[in-house]
Amino acid sequence: MLKTDGHSNYTIIFHQLDVTDISSIVRLKDFIKDRFGKLDILVNNAGVLGVLLDKDVIISPQ
Numbered sequence: 001m002l003k004t005d006g007h008s009n010y011t012i013i014f015h016q017l018d019v020t021d022i023s024s025i026v027r028l029k030d031f032i033k034d035r036f037g038k039l040d041i042l043v044n045n046a047g048v049l050g051v052l053l054d055k056d057v058i059i060s061p062q
Contacts, residue, residue: 018024032039
């Protein structure tokens with residue numbers, strides 16, 4: 001949730017980025033430069049994909 005301090009001209013933009021793909025990085029850079037001219041704030045909300053294990057379900061060998 002965005003809380004304002006009396007100003008109502010906030011803009012939040014979501015743009016997917018794959019930091020392992022140079023073309024994805026270049027597309028984001030070009031998008032920012034063309035649309036805004038500069039970047040003020042970047043929030044990196046990267047996730048990690050993998051196998052999720054429930055430690056309570058794992059049974060150790062006897």
